Amino acid sequence: MADNPTQKQARDEMLRWASSKKGRSAIESAFKTAEANVAAFNEKIRIDTDLLRLPVTL
Numbered sequence: 001m002a003d004n005p006t007q008k009q010a011r012d013e014m015l016r017w018a019s020s021k022k023g024r025s026a027i028e029s030a031f032k033t034a035e036a037n038v039a040a041f042n043e044k045i046r047i048d049t050d051l052l053r054l055p056v057t058l
Helices: 005-019 021-053
Strands: none
Touching: 005 021
């Protein structure tokens, strides 16, 4: 499906922004934040999994 002129213009603008210093910095920051969020989520899953392995006594 061919892009309409508005889609092409929006894509071109996004690519210009992403190639700029400000855009690259914002993208790098977003990836670092995402990596930190994934690490925190994985740690929470590990802790929850460890808690499930604890023996239960009544």
